[in-house]
Amino acid sequence: MKVHCKLASNETLDFDVDDKNTSLEDLKEMIHDRTGTDTHLINIELENKKLPCRYDKKSLYKLHIEESSNIRVIYSMAGGCDCLGCGCDICGCGGNCRCSIM
Incomplete structure (x- = not known):
């Protein structure tokens, strides 16, 4: 089957x-x-x-992913700064946050 994954840049793979x-x-x-x-x-x-990492080993079939499924790719980036306490530029919290970039 063919699956379509939409990226944050609106490009589809x-x-x-x-x-x-x-x-x-x-x-x-x-x-x-x-x-x-x-x-x-x-x-x-x-x-x-968002599908949690614990599903990574499951097949697309078991996750009910079909050709018509709406699949989006989201990139996670580690934000913040532990050494200076400057906070994350994305969410404004302190160090060690995990912000999703869309």
């Missing part, structure tokens, strides 16, 4: 996958191969809900 043998982790690897973004910074949002 298309992938041919086997839904029963392709895991969410495999999909993140495919996105990494095309964009160069580290897989640990890639989060998948399905139908406006």
Whole structure:
């Protein structure tokens, strides 16, 4: 099947996958191969809900991802600064926050 993943830049990446043998982790690897973004910074949002990392080993079939699914790719970045306490430029909190960039 073909899945469409919408990036933050409004670009759409298309992938041919086997839904029963392709895991969410495999999909993140495919996105990494095309964009160069580290897989640990890639989060998948399905139908406006962020899928937790504990689902990475599950197949797309078990996650009910189909050709018509609304898949968005969200990048997470570590923000803040522990040494100076300057805070995150994105959310304004102190060090060690994890802000999602859309």
